[in-house]
Amino acid sequence: MDYKIKSGDTLSALAKRFNTDVDSLVKANPNITNKDLIYADAKLNIPGSKDEFQAQGAAKGPDLTGGAQQTQGSQAVGDVPPGQVGDWIKQAMDILKANGVPTDKMNPQDIAKIIQHESSGNPNAINNWDSNAQKGTPSIGLMQTIQPTFDSYKLPGHDNIRNPVDNIIAGVRYSIARYGSVSNVPGIQGLNSGSGYVGY
Numbered sequence: 001m002d003y004k005i006k007s008g009d010t011l012s013a014l015a016k017r018f019n020t021d022v023d024s025l026v027k028a029n030p031n032i033t034n035k036d037l038i039y040a041d042a043k044l045n046i047p048g049s050k051d052e053f054q055a056q057g058a059a060k061g062p063d064l065t066g067g068a069q070q071t072q073g074s075q076a077v078g079d080v081p082p083g084q085v086g087d088w089i090k091q092a093m094d095i096l097k098a099n100g101v102p103t104d105k106m107n108p109q110d111i112a113k114i115i116q117h118e119s120s121g122n123p124n125a126i127n128n129w130d131s132n133a134q135k136g137t138p139s140i141g142l143m144q145t146i147q148p149t150f151d152s153y154k155l156p157g158h159d160n161i162r163n164p165v166d167n168i169i170a171g172v173r174y175s176i177a178r179y180g181s182v183s184n185v186p187g188i189q190g191l192n193s194g195s196g197y198v199g200y
Contacts, residue, residue: 001117001144002199004129007040018046019120045196046120085112085121085164088142092168099155105181106172110188114171117187117197118144123164143171144199153177175200 003014011022011032026032028047038044089108097103119125119142127139137146142164145153150161153173158166175182179200182188187197 001046003044003046005038005040005042005044009038011035011038020047085115088164088168091165095169096172105176107183110182111168111172113188113191114185115142123162141167143167145171149174
């Protein structure tokens with residue numbers, strides 16, 4: 001997630017606000033050479049909270065990948081990450097599949113990467129500082145959707161923008177409608193090419 005530094009901001013205050021620490025902020029922003037000196041209007045990359053899910057590694061949470069069993073005819077597009085966020089992704093994908101969304105358009109690892117960069121896995125995350133917020137429609141939830149976008153892409157019965165599963169459903173449907181698949185979202189393309197994540 002990117003944050004535009006405001007006058008009066010400090011790294012320690014921002015680290016507390018975004019559930020991380022100063023060292024992680026400095027590591028994620030190689031342009032910072034002095035942690036006591038940051039500049040207003042500069043862009044700050046906010047890394048994912050270290051206490052949240054990890055896209056790789058099997059230490060956290062239940063195995064949601066179904067073990068070695070693979071449903072005949074289904075296309076493997078990546079394992080669902082372990083942990084609570086992985087559980088939300090799996091639930092959302094099951095609902096999306098039941099509503100006709102092709103599995104190959106919603107790679108769970110890429111969904112996890114978007115969530116990690118947009119909200120650090122916090123379903124209560126809200127962006128009160130960007131241009132959307134200034135227009136009165138702040139980005140909310142795991143995938144940081146604004147209310148009008150959420151309303152356009154939610155599914156019936158999944159109407160709560162702050163519900164993590166509902167938020168993923170709308171975010172994935174929006175990503176597919178706009179970019180063709182979750183894997184084509186600019187932030188994922190940027191991570192894959194080495195240029196870094198950008199908001200979608």
